Amino acid sequence: MEDLRIQQTELSTLPETFGKLKKLKRATLSDNKLNFLLETFGDLESLILLEIDGNKITDLPETFGNLKNLKRISLELMGNKSFYDSIIRLEDISAVEIKVRN
Numbered sequence: 851m852e853d854l855r856i857q858q859t860e861l862s863t864l865p866e867t868f869g870k871l872k873k874l875k876r877a878t879l880s881d882n883k884l885n886f887l888l889e890t891f892g893d894l895e896s897l898i899l900l901e902i903d904g905n906k907i908t909d910l911p912e913t914f915g916n917l918k919n920l921k922r923i924s925l926e927l928m929g930n931k932s933f934y935d936s937i938i939r940l941e942d943i944s945a946v947e948i949k950v951r952n
Contacts, residue, residue: 852896857881861931865952869893880904885928892916915939926951 861882869890881904892913914936
């Protein structure tokens with residue numbers, strides 16, 4: 851699977867096997883109830899687009915910086931945790947849209 855779109859479905863967690871979607875290129879998980887991303891999220895080596903805005907994510911996993919092919923990200927973080935270290939490690943990123951809500 852290369853494209854995954856799950857929007858406005860009340861999704862609150864991703865399955866542990868989510869990181870096994872090695873061919874996933876585009877993931878839109880906007881407007882759900884996710885409050886964290888699994889550490890295996892960093893295993894999505896083909897991911898180039900990630901839209902996870904409109905969730906309740908409080909922090910990014912340490913493995914997030916492993917997404918070396920990620921070119922565009924749109925996310926919304928709750929609170930004021932630091933996420934810069936993860937974003938800086940994304941070498942090919944060309945578009946970043948981040949909203950931080952308290």
